[in-house]
Amino acid sequence: MNAHHHFGINTAIVLFPVMDRRLLKFKKKNLFFQLPIGPHSEWPYDEFASRNYFNGEFIHEMIAETKNQITLDVVQKYSKEKILQIQNFCREKNIKLYTSSWDSQTMNFLRDNNFCVLPGFDMTVTNERAGDLRHPCKVHNANWVSMIEASIM
Numbered sequence: 001m002n003a004h005h006h007f008g009i010n011t012a013i014v015l016f017p018v019m020d021r022r023l024l025k026f027k028k029k030n031l032f033f034q035l036p037i038g039p040h041s042e043w044p045y046d047e048f049a050s051r052n053y054f055n056g057e058f059i060h061e062m063i064a065e066t067k068n069q070i071t072l073d074v075v076q077k078y079s080k081e082k083i084l085q086i087q088n089f090c091r092e093k094n095i096k097l098y099t100s101s102w103d104s105q106t107m108n109f110l111r112d113n114n115f116c117v118l119p120g121f122d123m124t125v126t127n128e129r130a131g132d133l134r135h136p137c138k139v140h141n142a143n144w145v146s147m148i149e150a151s152i153m
Helices: 002-007 056-072 077-092 104-112 138-152
Strands: 011-016 022-028 031-037 096-101
16 A cells, blocks of 8 residues: 555456455564465475574464464454455545456455456466465466456556
């Protein structure tokens, strides 16, 4: 939301993830960290990658707590509120908001809440996935951009 103030944007395209995801935020040693966490998230780095900032036990506990919050939020209240906050911000600032997702539940929520919904990702374009083997990959992204071009230009 800082981009609006800094760049004065008037159009935004937001590709929303699955509803069962949260942003883990914390501050350590005067540094701010943000990690997207889903129900299957694990700390992907070894202890040496993070030891200058925090120990492994700390990050594993933070991830476990966030995953527990996801599990307890059976109606995805957290994600729905975040999405609606983005919608409200864009309305207040007169920003044209286009949305989409590769997840059918998220797409349905967007449609049900009167978002301007672009075509979804066609996950059948390729069996390839991003490095985590779940998210869309470069082929999906290129295909999606070619599908939405006419809608936003």
